[in-house]
Amino acid sequence: MTGKSTLNADEWRVADPDRPSDLLAREQLLEMYYFTRLAREVEERLVILFRQSKVIGGLYRSLGQEGESVATAYALQRRDAVLPLIRNMGALMTMGVRPIEIFRQYMAKGTSNSRGRDLNIHIVHMPAPDTHEPVIVGPISMLGDSIPVAAGIAMGARMRNNPRVAMAWIGDGATSTGAFHEGMNFAAVQKIPLVVVAEDNKYAYSTPISQQMAIKRIDERAESYGIAHELVDGNDMLAVYDVAKRMVESARAGHGPQLIGIDTMRMQGHAQHDDARYVPKTLLDEWTAKDPLRRFRQVLIERSIAGDRELDYIDKMAKDYAAREADLAVDEPMPDPATVTRGVYAGDDYAVPRIELVKSPFARVSAGLKTRPTQEEVS
Amino acid sequence: MSGGSKDPPYTSAFIMAVITYLEAIRQALFDEMSADERVFVMGEDVGAYGGAFKVTEGLQDKFGEARVIDTPISEIAIVGSAIGASYMGMRPVCEIQFIDFIACCFDMLTNFAATSRYRNGAGVPIVVRGPCGGGVGGGPFHSLNPESFFLNTPGLKMVEPSTAYDAKGLLKAAIRDDDPVLYFEHKFLYRRIKDEVPDEDYIVPLGKAAVRCEGSDLTIITFGAMVHTALDAAKQLEADGVHAEVLDLRSLAPLDREAILASVAKTSRVLLLYEARRTGGIGGELAAIIAEEAFEYLDAPIMRIASEDAPVPYAPPLEAAFLPTVDKVVEGARKLVEY
């Protein structure tokens, strides 16, 4: 099982079976751009709320990683399961989580999915089996734990004859945990349809990846489990989508778990309190030039998918939407202290607000649209 | 000892068979897997081999490899994937080969499973079961009684049967429960204890203690294998005219406060008997409940008899010195009634 590097992805070609992104319609490409911009704008709003002391606790940005988050999740079907981490705001936007849910969580509102019991993106969505909605299981803080749970979700869905691919994201640091190892190995022997997105963003808090693993490529973590793996330029959204899509379909077809290694960079400190002075400026400069959103925009313009005017409009749409959602959430009430012991056990549940899922402005158009032809169709 | 408590009632409608504690656990698994296709078993060597103690023997033949899963030696993956599968509507029963290894998945249980419902309303209906307890020369890593490690974790339930009747009824109740249940089965009892167990479907509800022997002079509150130690002690005390009541907790979380307080109100003297180490054990919590809520009934200090504060030793003379014994219980009880 040799990992194939798709760093420096080739030029765009029509309907190459290795490049599922060739099949993306214009509206889908714009939708990916929109989700990426929306993830960034939601976080920009969170920064404002954080500075106003309205965010309770820490704030973690995914600046520079929004593209890989969106492009991996975009490879899923709507019914699949996602287990994002703190830096996967893009995945949550892609699966249709309404931004207000994020603001509520970060401000510990009583209206939030966790009703102020848990932090940031620690949200859970369990759709009824027959609905066309994703399973969303936010992380707990113990890094690595999502991997065995993700394996169990995909295994359990298979046992219930209601199969779903599970996608779980994990940082370079978290790939050093025992939970990661056990989950990967278990998924491999059980041939579970699990796709793991391992993000090498060069640091785990202040610890550089060289202190985290003695291998050069994060995707090689998968080798000893017999899990298919590839490394991809994480700031090239279409390259990420291509690998992710192939892996998701391979997992769905019964070929077992897959791991996609993401070469990217955490562009800010671990959280807002961390000025990241341990990161060399040259490294940041190098990656600033590779900003995924700017690069994707460039691709869209070069391929005449959209012009600056249209893309500026999408930018504004995302920014305004994030602002409106933040404003709505700000005035919502905090949880009632009298509920502090409610819902520890079954039988004492009280209403858990269901996560509101929304469609993007592009969804209606892209759903009915014929995508680009495949090679067979062309010839 | 004869089977079970006064509840639920025995009726002639039940076909009763005398079976071992171990066989009762196996029957519960068979019954629940037959009745509910969502129930499945996973663990190390549970498949064709039938488990280290043969609890799951025959299960894979009947239900197949998809429902009786041999896992890698990965307690985190066993419990973690069980959590995930339970989210999808399954009812996993995880076997921990020796309960000592539950330490390896402590995080999954206490941080993930126990908090899930409280955080986001996502229940985790899993059972994690395995052989606990000493007295068999198991040494420091095959003799653990881990209940106090979990007692401080709301969201988990815990049970430990002392009879075959309860072993079956509690396991069925645990599997049907919508919360994560830790089910400790005492390996000393596996093949030593036999009692009458109905073939018909029944459960022993979680959270309900049982009076195993009525008395008026003191209450011995205990559970698991120590129930039998307490009953032996009660017999000896009886010869001296001391009437000990033995209360079998059966559920360690939630505790049956009502039954505890009722018995204390009746006897006014309490001996807390548990096989885990004394310090920080469940006896401390029981003592606090009794001191807080039944202080005025007490005629003597609350006494704890438990294992010594040391790792579980291996050599038989060391282990004998380490564990609570009938003699220690009799001596303690005498002190209490003479106080």
Ligand SMILES: Cc1ncc(C[n+]2csc(CCOP(=O)(O)OP(=O)(O)O)c2C)c(N)n1
């Ligand atoms: C098991 C565990 N140990 C320690 C921590 C504290 N912690 C939170 S995030 C973090 C760094 C994570 O680095 P990485 O996995 O590379 O993800 P990144 O933050 O780079 O996205 C640490 C050490 C934790 N959350 N979980």
Ligand SMILES: [Mg+2]
């Ligand atoms: Mg990292």
